[in-house]
Amino acid sequence: MDESGLLPVPPHVIGPTWRKRTSGEWYLPEYTLADDVVNWMFAYLTQPSGPRAGEPFIPTFEQFRFLTWWYAVDESGRFLYRNGTLRRLKGWGKDPLLAAMSLAELSGPVAFSHVEKGKAVGTPRASAWIQVAAVSQDQTRNTFSLFPAMASRRLREEYGLEIHRTLVYSEAGGVIEAVTSSPLALEGKRPTFVVLNETQWWLESNAGHEMAGVISGNVDKAAYGACRSLSICNAHRPGEESVAERDYEAYLAIQAGEAVDNGMLYDSLEAPADTPVSELAALAEDPEAYAEALNRLRRGVEIARGDAEWLDVDTIISSILDIRNPVTESRRKFLNQVNAVEDSWIAPREWDACRELSLRPLEKGDRVTLGFDGSKSNDWTALVACRVEDSALFVLRAWNPERHGGEVPREDVHAAVVSAFATYDVVAMRADVKEFEAYVDLWGERFGRKLKLKSDAKNPVRFDMRGRKKDFALAVEAFYDAVVERTVVHDGNPILRRHIVNAVRRPTNYEDLYTIGKATKDSKRKIDAAVCAVLAFGARQEFVTSKKNRGRGVVILK
Structure with missing residues (x-):
């Protein structure tokens, strides 16, 4: 897929459905079976309700673009996505779309046949086995109640469809079945398409986690990679550990480089972050x-x-x-x-509201402050810059130890710091000492004379958070205020976003001040880039109010 020449994506859009090229055209895959699938839907399905009830089923343009990506294939005919999540607001039409897709998967041209005149051509799948899975019968009923109204007379007659309350058969031997919270009944099945319905309600307490695990195993072992699964949901409730939340966390982990992309399509459309309610x-x-x-x-x-x-x-x-x-x-x-979860530091919408799509990139010679937080193997290591001119934050480098054999490459980290000082006009740096003390001492000795602002009396870059808990708590408070007032901006870096929203509030011994930390000591939800952002922003704020910056016209609030 050619991703060059694409317009920036606003933070309330996830996935390719609403992406456009700079020419104004929609961003679409080179090969897809969606044209054949949608034409089949028009010929054999009917609109189940509304003013157009009984007329040929026509997906909206938005739904069509989603189908275009869901049925996208490469040159060899292999699907680009093995699993997906379609997240939309209540009433958007997820069930009718999934009902139409299920009927198409049963009898329509959803399997790759060949490429003809530059276009992928589809064919019906042999022995189609579609499962509509949910944790309650009511949820499967939402989809199955649509089949009688959507299956046209032509579809029933040509394909010999028999529609029952929880089963749909075709003469070719295909079947659509409803499956509910019985993981054992799912074990060992070999479906060709699985719908996971309303996954925001799939919890450990109602066997949702176990069901999702069994379905994932069935999809993985399908012959020739023929089986795929698609989840539909509304936005989840954070902290409930629903399957929808796990899918969202997996998507964020992939974007942040914490996990390998296994062919996941996550597609969501939200209201902009600054939409007021309360x-x-x-x-x-x-x-x-x-x-x-x-x-x-x-x-x-x-x-x-x-x-x-x-x-x-x-x-x-x-x-x-x-x-x-x-x-x-x-x-x-x-x-x-x-x-946000109850004890979260910054809500996703608060952070997203500070993103500037037209933000000027960080350029050579820009005046910046740096924040550094290092770890050997347990947590991430990151280096973040804050541009003095406009309080813009940029992740210069971030190291996931799992991507480096379990241990952060220290010489690589050192090289990144040296490169930052060589490329930018660094006026201040705050570097936590733990597990990187020797390097922090080296940086202080090597670059200390260049800095306009000293972080520590003995070492100009040293900021030992173990002994400066109050200073860090004050910086955390100032950073949060800047986010709420939108006087700090960023470019939407997925690593920084994930670490920011992962951080939770932690009490301190200093009156009303609080600090930030991970949800638990052993949590996999890292916050190291967020700590770096606080350090860099705090250094920037101190610098612009210092005597070293007098007469330069830089202010804290824009």
């Missing part, structure tokens, strides 16, 4: 400000619904503004936003 109540006595905020909320809902124009925006807004509905649930259901 803020409206505080503006009730200011008609002008309230109207402006209400318009932003309306725009957020319109963006989140995508092409699902049957969703009434006024009705959704009324539900969101109903004080009986928790704000977190409104954001999850109707804005498709993942909220």
